[in-house]
Each structure stands twice: as structure tokens, then as C-alpha cells.
Amino acid sequence: MMWRPIFFELSAQALDLRLFLTQCLTDTAVRPQMEVLSRRRRRMSKLTVDSNLLAEIRHRVDLREPNAQAVESVAFMMSQHYDVENKAGPFECVVDSATGVGKTYILAGLIEYLAGIDNPARNFLILTPGRTIRDKTIRNFTPGDYKSITGTMRSEPVIVTAENFNSPSVAAAIKNTSRTKIYIFTVQALTSQTGDGRETHDYQEFLGASLYEWLGNLHDLVILADEHHCYRGPAFSRTIKNLKPEVVVGVTATPASADEELVVYRYPLAQAIEDEYVKMPVLVARKDDRSDDRTKLLDGVTLLHHKERMSEAWAAENGRIPVRPVMLVIAQTIDDAKAYRDILDSEAFDDGKWIGKTLLVHSQLTGEEKEKALADLDAVEDPDSPVRIILSIGMLKEGWDVKNVYVIASMRASVSEVLTEQTLGRGMRLPYGSYTGEQMLDTVEVLAHERYEALLAKRNTLTQQMIDHRILTEIRTTGEGTKVARKKTFEAESSFHFKETPSATTEEQRTDSQDKIRSLEERLKETEDRTVDIPHEEQTHLPLPFREQIEIPYVQRVAQPQPISLNQVHDMKPFEDLGKALTHEAGDTLTRTVLKSKSGKIRGHRAEDTVEALFLDTPLETSRNGLIKHVMKIRGVEQRANELRAAGSIVDTVIGAMGGSASQNLSAYFERAAKRLAAQVTDQLRDFASTSVTFGEEVRLATLKAPRKARRRHEPNHENTFERSLAYNGWQKGAYEYAWFDSSPEYKAAGAIDADENVVVWARLHRGDIPITWTQEGREYNPDLVVIEEIDGVRTCWLVETKMNKEMLSADVLAKKKAARTWSNTVNHSGQVSGKWKYLLLSEDDVNDAAGSWAQMKDFGQ
Template structure:
């Protein structure tokens, strides 16, 4: 029996590069652990089959990509991955995920650079060359129909003999020694034909991905992350089940209820996007029809001038399997673009085509016209509306929830509340390592119960969600109450919004914009943000014996007439050697030149300024004797400096790179908010207040998300050398921190002036528990590299620095900006 084989450094690297959410990282880890337990510890033969059961909307695609990246980078590497899709919708989505340049592509984060093989290209000469190259990672994407049987049109092509392969594609895959199969939406494959197909392909590993596993597959689940956890962790929208208290159950009323809620969502989203300077998100409604005839009737009704005065004419999209080929392609293209701010579609009518694999994030209302609540919640209908269009919670309840209009009346929903518990409330499962008495490690499954129960507001029989602030409430509510709530929330975000321009006469803030590039450069000295190792190098060279010569006295003592004993000892007298005095600037220039000539450093203009910072850290640490030390030890210093630079560049993680130009704009955007303005910024923090009376704020009013931000702003405003500052909003200073284009916006910009020198700060505050997270540290590295690059490009325009502060830092500073600068990192 062997021990577990887990490459944790590789797992951490993959998790960071793909920015895996914590449940997705645990899913990848659980599959790896269980696989190693099966093969390494228990030494069983292939295939090993397991299932990842993860709530819709959390990101199973990232689990799949993370496993590919880990296995392709492991020792030995896996080079052949087959992704099986239950139909064309999921197949096309998966192909987009692995197509370079596609807006949905994940390839920018994958170091394994997978070559995509599909039904469209597997029989080409170029693809055959890649398939035969054992150094290339291949991802094959096919529908299950294309692999099942050679007697069907879909399967004939993959089973036909291909001269270049010397076999059919199916047979070629079956002969691969390292085939790993991913069965997307695994619950769709329950028949004997699929099992036979998998058996004949002889994979090493079969990984199922699903949000609704079949009961017969329960024993194969190695990781489970239920919807209840996803809601509690705020990774998906909160579902709101809406029913009518009256007896109205006709289609016209139900559609009217849906579009009424949709209007409230749309109005709130429009204002939120405008206030935060982000692209418009258009909420859409998904209507689930039971038949094509029924769906066509709904569309005719919605498009008519008699329904809501024709407001939805030209804004509906009908999707069903009976569409003619040309119309179907046009419809699917419109469906794929429904998230585009320019898309006119606001209502999608579907007949059984959008249960799985449809990843649109802006579904905000689901109207299931004939289904019961149990069908809505168990057939993945609910999952179509769970994804977050803004990537995180907005704090506005209307934008963080999806409305579900069920067929039942409100009283029926209340009676059937146990269906909610069965569909949403569940336990979580993951693989963990246990140490046995003999010291060997084994993998066991750990189960975590849901720490809260679902409730109905106003129902005294069941407790309310009870998990602290992290557990958002999911509930059943009657239509009248929900409509009143929506109207009130919409009015709150709209009514009384006040616009604030920069204060007249206050010093302006110039914001530099660096354009990030998608290509990954090899390295850059601007990536080195920690200069401590170089200061240590300088200090070590300063602690030398200076010019003293090393003198050794050789002596001999006769032992007898034919033998003598030679000895060596240090000379008693100290003698200084001659000093070839090199001017400090000359030595500095020589060190800079040596750093820039290092093989890891690219020949770019921005590297010079960074090299100067590194060399100056070495010289400063040498102290007053720097000139003499460098005159004596210049060659030694150069050698060790280049070695240290190489070491730093090999370990630093570089999220993005920048072009060698900078644009400067003035921060002069108009701020607007419905928050209550008050004429003070002294006192307790209130999230719903816009504070005034700032002495140095660029704007008259500022509002904050946390009490830590509020306290930091008070300290900044009181800073002696601070001349102007601003609370940054989205896209004011967007710092790209991943190759996929994700941007990060710090909390504050602060401009200081002292002795004629301008120093600008980007300041970020975080909760204590977030400080060491991979995301926060990656953003910190990106921001400091941003500042380094800017300082290298514009050394005469003032220096930029970045400051990360924890809750404790802000509390301990007690209103002192100077102490904040000392505490931060």
C-alpha cells in the first residue's frame, strides 16, 4: 500500500490562477484526494468514477477547468480529456469555454493551453498532428449522442475509420492510456447505453458534474455543495416564491404579475448600473411553457398591443425544439446574446430546452405556467435564475433575488413548504485526509449539516433562517406583499437621489490609467514589490572586514632528522590593502546595468525605474560606508544581486502586464445617491447616510460600505499633509488583476504634499479575516505592481503607493493618518 499523492503547491497555484471560489477549490481537492485514495492507497484498477454535486450557479465549469489544469500539470501529466455533453446547448457552451478569444473562454487562465477537438475539426490534418503530439493537452468535446452508437447519424462520424488516425475517433480515444472523461450534467446519463460506452472507452477516471445527482449514484459523490450553502455564502441569488392570495389563475394575470415584478427589477438595475458606472444589466423573465402550442399562445399575447399597451412587442424570444433550422440558429444566437446590454430581449419563452447548461445571469423572474412548486424546484428550472449578474451581492434586495411565480396559490405554497426543504436544504460533503495509527494517510468523507432551516415569514411553526448575517433569507410570499415590497425598494433607490460634483476650488485629482494587456510577459522587475531581501543583501555586505588583507602564516616544525610538520595560522598583525576608490554613482550605475542585463528581465523602458529602486534599497542598507563597500565588493554585490533578482522573479505571481504608456484623466465624475445627506462626518456609522463637512474630500459628501472605511476616511481627512482625497467608486481607478480582465477598484485615493513633493496613495480596507485570502493578496500584488509600473514610467510626476489596511490597523490608528501609513502593508 502506497501513500496519498497530492501536489498541494500545484493545487494552490491552480486555485489562484483560476480564482476558484472556495467550494470549487474544495471540489477539485476532493476529486484529487479520492482519486489518489483509489489508485495509490487501495491500488485498484481503472476506471475510478466519482461525482461532484454542486449547486447550479456556483461554477461547475471552473471545477472542470481546475481539474484539467491540475491533472495536466501533475507528475505524470494527463494529456487527454473528453468532455461529454447531454446535448448541443451544453456542448456549444463548453466549446466556447475552451475557445481562445471567445468572451466565455477560460483558456487565458490555463497554463496547459489545451487544444480543442470537436466534431468540426477532429478529422483535419492539423488536429491529427496535435492529437499525436504527447506534449500537447487535448480537450475533446462531444455530445453523448455522437459517441453512443455508430448506427445513428450523430455517432457514425466518430466511429468511421479515419486514415490519419488509423482507427475511428471512438477507437482512438479508447486506446489512449491516460483518458479522463468528464460527464457534464451527469444525471442525464442513466441508461445502459451510456454505461456501455464509458466501459468501452476504458478511461482512467470518470468525473460526473451535476446539481441533481440520481439517487442510484449517491455512493459515487465525493463532493457536495448544496443550494442552501450557496445561498448562505451569497454565491447565488436568493429565491423568492410568489403566489396569489386570490383565486386568479389565468395566464393573462400570471404574465401580468411577472412583467410587473420585472419592471421593478429593471428600474432598480438601471439606476444601480448608472450610479456605479458599470455596463447596463437588463433583467429578463423566463417563462416555462408545457407545449409548443402553449408557448406560441403566450408569445402572441405578450406581443399584442392589448397586453401592457404593447410594451413587450419585439422583446420576446421563443425557444423550442420544433423551430425550423434557420430560425432555430437565429434564435439560439439571440439567446446567447441576451446578456448583452444592447439585446432587446426581455422575455424568454421556453419549452423544455433550457433546463441545463444555460448560463445567462440576468434572469430575474421565472414564471412556470403549469408546473407545481416541486417541479419548479427539482427539475433545474430554479437554477436558470440563480446566477449573480454583478458577480456579487449588491446590497439591494431586488437585485439579489430571483422571483419564482409558481402555479399554486399562496396557501398551497405554505402547505407545501416541506418541498422547499427537500429541494434546497441538504448536507455538504467533501473529502478530507485522516491519519491512521500507523502513520499512513487515508481519505475519508466529511459531512457538514446545513446550519439553518428555511422558514416562512409570519409562520410561527418554523424558525427563521438562523446563521447570522451570512445567511440570506429565502421565503414564500404572497403577490400583493411582494409587489408592495418591490415598489417600495424601487422608490427608495429612485426617490431623492442627490447629485454631487467636485467641490469648487478644491485641488483636482489626476488619475493615471494604465492599459493592461492580455499577453503574459515572462517577467518584470515591477512585479517585485518586497524590497526587504535587497535591503538584507546591502546590510550583509556592509558588515565586512573592509580593506583588511587576509594573511596566513605558514610554519614548520622539525619532528626528526627526516620529517617536519607544516602548520598554517592567521597572521598576528592587521594590514590594510590598497583601495581602488570607485565613485558611488559609478558603482550604482554598474549595479543597475547588471540587473537590467539579467536573463529574466525584459528589455523594456519600465524596467529601468524598477531596477533603480532595487539597487537603491541595497545601497541604502549599506549606510555611510556604501562607497567604500562597493569599491571593495562591487563584483560580489553584482553577482548576489542578480541571483536575488532571479529568485524573486521566479516566485512572484504576475496577474497582468501593462503597456508602456499612461493616460491621465481628471477625477470629476458626478456622484449621485439616494442616501440621506447629513451635515457632519462625526459620530456613528450608518450605511444609508451620505456624510458632509469634510475638509479635504474632493466631493462635499461621501458614503461608505463599512464602518472601517468610514473610520479610515476620518483619519485621512485629518491628515496634516493630505491636500485632497476621494472615496473611489467603480471604474474610477480600475486595476486589472487577472488575465481574464477582472478589475479591482481600491477604496480611496489620497494626495499628499510635503516639501514640494507630491505623494499619491491608493488605499484599501479589509476585514481581518479577509487579509490573508488569496484574492486580497493577489489584488495587493497587482496594485503594487501597478504603482511600480507607473512610477517607472513617470518618475517626475510624483510617486504612487498602495496601502492595504485591516480593521485592526484602522482601529489602532485612532484617527491618525500617519499611523495608518505605518500600520498598513
């Protein structure tokens, strides 16, 4: 939360006196009230978030779902910082939101929230990396401008810029403590005392200080850093330190890797495309060998022709003003750009259709030529603009994006360079505000320099540009009953796939270097007995005879070439959603159209009488078997018993979601259900053919009885603080008398598991106990714990893996999780095990927040 500082209740005259005293006193003497605020913070102990205000802002400002979630995440984590953890200011975080989704609305939502809470902030500083974004932001927050978004903002902010801050009306507003101010400046205007920064560092008589010093003496300053990734450097850090803000929020689509810990919300491009908030990128390449500049430009304008015709037809049909498609050509040098312009401006190119329709923009433009180019660029969205092709030399990156960019041609860069958000983002905004249903209008074409076959060879590189994970902030109640805000990660996968299957890689093709690769985790486990407590005498432990034995299933990885497997279908929620979506009243009405003649023309009309459709009453088991057959017919699925059981599990999920109407609905809509089910399964399997591991059908069961050997000090109980050098006793349900651990989360998780009344037996797993192959090269890993629990007569066998927070999103951890879930599905569908095997991935926050509750760990984990 924000606090309204004491001096905000003073008059303007007293404020001037305070500024004078500020200049005379030392830094330690001028902020006594900050100590008061700090003491006030220390008295806080719970989350203080105005949920009603957040909901009202979401509705009033009409925030898209991801933008509303971003604002909420900042509010939750700010309160966690100040109110729960009692930390000193500033609270600093980063919002990572895909280009084109509307980062400016996130800024507006944050301003509305922080200016609307009980103790509001009145001073917001928006920093931009350059004048282009600064000018765009000023327009966004200037009432009356056609690009303004302030119509729904109740805070009615006064916009303060380098051009107006010392004008009489704005100067009065700056000193008015009841008015909300938005200061919009380039970062250079504050980090430097020369050039753009000279005016902000000059003494201003009406303030009694420079604007920079004035901002530094505000106790409710909120800094909103647009394109935050541009500010990595000592000058920005020094500026933040000098301004002493309460809150710093960075907003960007490409955060610096060093700022990953600051990210409180992430909405990646893959998710934005799936949710239809931005255009779908389409890669365009040629199957022939032609890659000259003229051919590429001809391909680009050919696409423009098609898109223009489609836009005009759709707009006429829907009563909209047609959007005129534009192509962005990205050159590497000014000379290259001029050469492309000469090609486009010639009669010999496309019959001269593009003469006078190009705009060249580069950094060496000066004077009137530059002003005209910038004015033409700003008017590109205007239907009357003659500009149809923009040629740029890396100048149009952050901060410039218009809705009608429909084609991007990067003339020299490889496609992997083009598919970055700095470049691709220039064409992601939706021209009509939402999807039209016409694919040609809902896509942005990316002209690749590579041939089609070259793109296929790079398929992994291309999809990785769009594959990312989401970060949301959730409120959870810990085992101690305290509400806390925590970051939670979700995998988000791109919906773009290449259908061609890569050539198989055999075991013999592995190199010696690949065979020798080991993760840090594996290296630690290999050497743990050699690195801790060597002086202690080695002790051997066998499973306790009075504890129930743990039966471990073992399966073998299928070597390349690898078929897909239905056991790789991990996410069942889409199938639950499908079942609910397929639930309709059986016996729907027939659609009947009567053909009538009038004035010699035949027209169709809806029939006046309603006729109910009849349906065939098919037994549910017959429908179920039919759906299983459709799943088994999916290309690549082998006709094996294990796969058949996996198909049955998927089908049962759909039927279960349909509830009591399943029989009637499947009787009436079987073909529709079968088609959509097969499509959903295919979507989940599409990526696995080249990236994941499958396991054979044969399952071998063996009792866990391997001896445990350790040279370390043996503790009689496990009630002490965790030490990696200790072996702990005192377990009530452990398969072995003693257990030792690699990390504190493992140790705490074991304590919670051992104390749970539903747990039958558990064991700390060692190398080789349950080796799960997680790469095609044959690399193996062992989860941390195996847990057998029984609830209401139903047994569940858990494989538990714990990780530090910072490791949760590593590629290795995600790949291991995927392999372990495929392993679990394979075992469960083998027909050879009792109970159901599941995999649980826990972060250190998940373990700590559960406060000793195994039940809550299962709820928190992935």
C-alpha cells in the same frame, strides 16, 4: 495520481505501428504495460497528492472556494483509490455542485491539475448530453471567445470536436504526445455508430483507426462527464468500459440516487445561496384568488420593470454597464406558449410595452427559423438584444443559463416542480458577478401557480427542495499513523423560512398506522434475542458490584402544542464567531460631519479633528445578565429555569470568544451585541417549532441496573472477529460482565472505549435504558453506548451511536441526532446532573480510521 504510459515516449511513426499491431493482436496481448502500471500501483501505499499544485491552481484560475474544494476532493479520492487501496482502474466519482456556482471551472481545475502533475495526463474527453451544452463547452475552452475561461490555463489545451478532429492542424496535435487535448463531444457521438456517432466510428487514415478506437487505446484518458445524471444507461456504461479510461469524473447539480456512493464532493444549493454565489430565490404569490394566465404574466413584467429601474440606477452609481432583466416563461405545450406570446405581443397588454420583445423556442423549430431563434437566444445577455421575455416548452434545461434571467414563470406547474435545479437553475447566476447589496438585483423571482395560503401549506415541501447536506473530502491520520482520504458529511440548511406557525397536532390525532411504525434498527433490537443462538441456555447478567454505577437522567418529551427551547441550539460556532466579531477597541472615534456652505449649497465634509468616543464602564456580570434577558425575550422561549441556564450557556460562549476585552467591548457596544445575539439565536430556532422535539424541565435520575438476558454463546474475551451471535467478556471497564452488539462498528467502538485510560465505566445500552423521543408522534430510540470518562477532574458522559457509512445521511439518523443533542442540552441545563452529557455519532469509517483510539473517534465523529 496519473502515470505517463511507456508508449508516450515513442515517435509518431512507432505510434502508427503500435496502432496497427493493436488491431492484429487480442485484447489480452495488447496491454502488457498495463500490467506494469498495475504492479507499480501495488507498490504504492500512501496518498500522493501535489498540494502545492492544487494551491497554485486555486490562486491562478481564481477558483471559488467550493470549486477549489471539488478539485481537491477528486485528487484526494483518486489517490486513495490508486495509491492507498491499490484498486484497478478506472477511478470513478461524482461531483455534485449547485447550478450557477461554476461547474465549468471545476472541469478546468481538474484538467490543470491532472495535466500539471509529474506524470501528466494529456487526453481529456468532455462528454455532454446534447449539442446545446457541447457548443457552450466548446466556447468555454476556445481561446479568444468572449465566453472562454482559458486565459489562466497553463496547459494550453487543443480543442478537438466533431467538426475539426480530422483537419491537418488538429490531427497533428492529436498525435503530438506533448500537447494537452480536450475532446468535446456529445455522449451520443460516442455511444452510437449512427447519426452523431457515425464520424467518430469511421476509420481515419491519419490515425490508423477510428477516433473512438484511438481514444480507447490511450492509457491516460480522463473522461469528464458534464450533467452526469443524464447518462444512466447501458450504452454509456458500455462506452466507458470500451474506452478504458484511467479516471471518470461526473459533474452535476442533480446526481442520480443510484450514484450516491460515487459522490466525493457535494455543494448544495442552500449553501450556495448562503455563501452568496448565486441569486436568492423569491417566491411570488397572490393573496387574492386570481390565477389566470394574463394576471401571472402581468405580475412577471411588473417585476421586470422594477428590476430594470433598479439595475439602471445601481449601474449608473457604480460605473457599470446595466444588465437588462429577462423573464423566462415555461409552458407545457407549444400551443400554450403561442397563446402566452399573443397576450404579451398585444397592445392591450401593459400598453403594448412588450411587443416585439418575446422569443419563442421549442423543439419543432426548423431551418432558418430555428437558427435565428438559437442565435437570438445566445445573444440574450447582449445589452443590445431586444429580447426581454423567453417562452420555452421544457427545452431550456441543463446547459442553458444566462445571468440576466430575473423572473421565472412556470405557467402550469406547481411551485414544488419549479423549485428544482433543472428549472430554478436557469436563473441562478449573478448578473454582476457578485452581490450588489440591492436585494432586488440579488434575487430571482419565481411566480407560483398556487395562492399564498397554498404555499404556506407546502412550506416543508418547498424548503426540502433546497435543504441538503454537504460532502467534503478530508485527509485524516488514522490511529496507525497512515494518512487516508475520507468523505465527510455536513448538514446544510436552507435559509428560507415561513414565519407562520403551523396549527398544533395533538397526541389524539395520531393514526394507528403511525403508532405501528418502527425503523429497521428498532425491529432488530426488539427481536435480537429471538433470532440468534436460540439453542443456548438463557443467561442473566447484572451490573458488576465493583464497577462505578452509571446514573442515567430521564426527561419527558413536551407534547404538542410545543414551545421552542433554547436547548435546541446545538451549533455553538456561530456564537464563538459572533464574540470574535464583536471584539473592537472600546472608545472608537466619533463620526463627525461638518456642514459647509459653498455657492449657496450645503455639503457635508469630514471634520479635521478626531474625537475619541467615551464609553460607560459597565461590570461584566451586569452586561452578561443583560444579554441573557435579551435571549429570554425571544418569542416562544418560556421563562423557566432550564431555559435560563441554556441562555447563560449561549451568552458565556459569546463572552468567552471575546476574551479579555469582553467587559470594555460590552460596555461600549452592548446594544449591538444584544441585537446580533438575539438574531443569531432566532435563526437557529426558526425551524424547530414544527419539526423537532423538546423536553420538559424535570429530570429524574436513576441508576442503570436493568438485567441483561441473552441466549447466545458466551466468549471469555473480546479479541476475536465480531459475530452478532456472541456475548463477549474480558471488559476492564464495562458496567456488565458480558456485552453483545448489533454491528461491527459498535463492537470496535466498545473495544476502544474499554481500553482508554480516561474512561471510568461504560455500558452497551439496551431497549428502554435511555429512551430518547425523536418525533412528535412519540417514537423513541436508544443510543448504542453510554460512556463516563474523567479528564483532569472533569467528567463527561457520552451517548454514542454508530452507523454504517450509507446510513449517515438518512432522515431518521439526522432527526435522532438532533433530538439527542436537544436531550443533552436539556439535561445539562437542568442543574440536576454532575458532569456534562454529550452525543457522538460515528460512521464506520470514523471507527475504522481511529484504529482503536477512543480519543480519535471523538475527533472524527459528529
